[in-house]
Amino acid sequence: MLTASGDNRAVVIGAGLGGLASAMRLGAKGYAVTVVDRLDRAGGRGSxxxxxxxxxxxxxxIVTMPxxxxxxxxxxxxDFRSDVDLRPLDTFYEIRWPDGSSFKACADTDRMVEEVRRLSPGDVNGYLRFLKGSEARYRIGFERLGRMPMHKLSQTIRVLPDFARLRADRSILSLAKSLVKDDRLRMALSFHPLFIGGDPSNVTSMYAxxxxxxxxxxxxxxxxxxxxIADAMATVVRDQGGxxxxxxxxxEILLDQGRARGVRMKTGETLSAPLIVSNADAGHTYAHLLRKSPRxxxxxxxxxxxxxxxxxxxxYFGTRGTRQMWRDVGHHTIINGPRYAELLKDIFGRGHLAPDMSLYxxxxxxxxxxVAPExxxxxxxxxxxPHLGWEDPVDWSERRESYRQAVAQVLEAHIPGFQAHLGPxxxxxxxxxxxxxxxxxGSGFSIEPRILQSAWFRPHNVSEEAKGLYLAGAGTHPGAGLPGVIASAEVLDSLVPPAPAADVRLAAE
Structure with a gap:
């Protein structure tokens, strides 16, 4: 068989976007990469x-940071743009409330100010202060933290003065309440952490x-x-020889004296490699893939x-013959229920499946x-x-259809008559x-991005449980969402050395 004195083999567990990005960066460093995934398509949650x-x-x-x-x-x-046809959206999304009011988000500050003025003229100055604070938080929270390793406590300590200055201890909902008085605008300025699994009433204001x-x-x-995008990433990996x-x-991730040595597959096959990247959920990685190893x-x-x-x-549903219907419904619509803060408490604080809901x-x-037939x-x-970790979790085998019907009832107010056109x-x-x-x-975004579950407090990109083991994806630093999982591979790239030059020769098995 072929052996190498300089072993440049690497195994990536999971072909999600974080795993594929990691495989691309490892391939660019000269590693011979094998990516394994239990699904039938690349992309993981992005499939x-x-x-x-x-x-x-x-x-x-959506892609928010191309x-x-x-x-x-x-x-x-x-060249990314040569491989993927990316289209900018003029209106990012429309937020709708039960009273019939709405708010359209876009990149143009003047248009956004007019949207704010239309809802609450007295909140324009507060909105402009929010924008200014948002930029300051981006400089610290993403450029200084999100794209850099955070596996050493000293790296987090260095940004604590900035965190104190920007009131990172305050929740993003609390920040919004301090700046604007209109409840609708408070929601519009604070809901974004929901896209990465965070409760706006608990997640740090850095997410502004x-x-x-x-x-x-x-x-x-x-x-x-x-x-x-996932398919294009897979093509790059294969073109690199992966x-x-x-x-x-x-x-199972196999260790030898505290060092990664390979991955055992469900079939019993062993893939030997001194470098392992787990794009599986961090909880699954440590609780299952390392279940036989001391932690x-x-x-x-x-x-x-x-x-x-x-x-x-x-x-997910298709409708037939409706392309020219519902002209007021764009690409992304956020439909608010009658409650915001109390609904968050039901979901994150009580584990209660409420009869009301908000929808994306x-x-x-x-x-x-x-995406659909003509x-x-x-x-x-x-x-x-609510996730399934509560003492009395929702039994979805019983609630699945009744909850779908409740969702359909909410949707009828926005895409009226759609159920008469339902397809798959x-x-x-x-x-x-x-x-x-x-x-x-059953959580949607791994560990919640609270302040004491972020940066150094989050599972690290370089594992302290085994040498040669790294983590990528939503459950590690910097967190969930497309920017987060792609940045996790960038962080990993700064931690992994270039592949050793392989001295490949024939050897007896």
Missing amino acids: SITMEGHRFDLGPT ELFSDLWAACGR LVGHLEKTFGVHYAIGGVQA TIRLGAEAD TRWTDRRLNRASWSMGLFVW LHRPSVTDPG GDDTFYALSPV SHILTPEDFRTRYLSPN
Whole structure:
């Protein structure tokens, strides 16, 4: 067989976007990379399914910082824009409230000010102060923390004076309340952490940085969905000489005297390599993949005490002959229920499935006609719900259909008559997130991004449990969301040395 005195083999567990980005960067460093994933398509939570000609993006739908992808492709000697057709959206999303009012977000400050003025003229100055603070938080929270390693406590301590100055101890909802008086605007300025699994009433105000990120870099959609980005990433990995094995599940990370030596697959096969990157959920990595190995920090007890992100109920559905209907419904619509702060308490604080809900409605067919047959539409409606880790968790085998009907009732006010045009339909509940993505507690975004579960306090990109083991993706630093998981591979790139020169020769088995 072939052996190498300079062993440049690497195994990446999980072909999610963080895993694929890690594989690309390892390939660019000269590693011989094998990516394994239990699903049948690359992309992980960013993958898709197709039913009767309707393509459903299962997870993330927008790109908010394309420069991260451009930098990733450039590190591999490629041009991102040549491989992916990325389209900027003029209106990022429309927020709607039960009283019929609405707010359209975009990159233009003057238009945004007019949106604020239309809802609450007295809150314009508060909104402008929010924008200024958003930029300051971006400089510290993303540029200084999000794209740099945080596995040493000293790295976090260095930014504490800035955190104190920017009141990182205050929640983003508390920050919004201090700046604007209108409850609708308070929601519009504070809801963004929900996109990465955080409770706005508990998550640090540093996440106000999203306002600057959206305004500066825009909100984009990839033709073909995020699946198209994942497929393009997989192509780069293969062009580098890497291997991607789908339908192949890792069962255990193997150690030898505290050092990674390979991965045992569910089939019993062993993939030997001195460098392992786990793009699996950090909780699954430590509780299952390292279940037979001693652990010092990320023990089951510590994982059980962690605060996990909320669960998600997502209804994917197609409609027939509706492309010219509902002209007022754009690509992204956020539909608010009658409560905001109290609904957050039900989801994050009580584990209670409330009868009311807020929804994120995705209608990609207005931008990408190819997601559905000609004249048809493709949608998904997402509702934040409690995860499964509560003492009395929701039994989704019983509530699945009744909750779908409740979602449909809310949607009727925005896409009236849609149920008469229904085509294919598919549902994911927290139970499906637990079985499909091996997500602890069926959470949608791994560990919740609270201040004491971020930076040094979050599972590190370089594991302290085994030499040669690294983490990428939503459960590690800097966190969930497309910018977070792509940045996790950039952080990993700064920690992993170039591959050793392989002295390959024939040897007897």
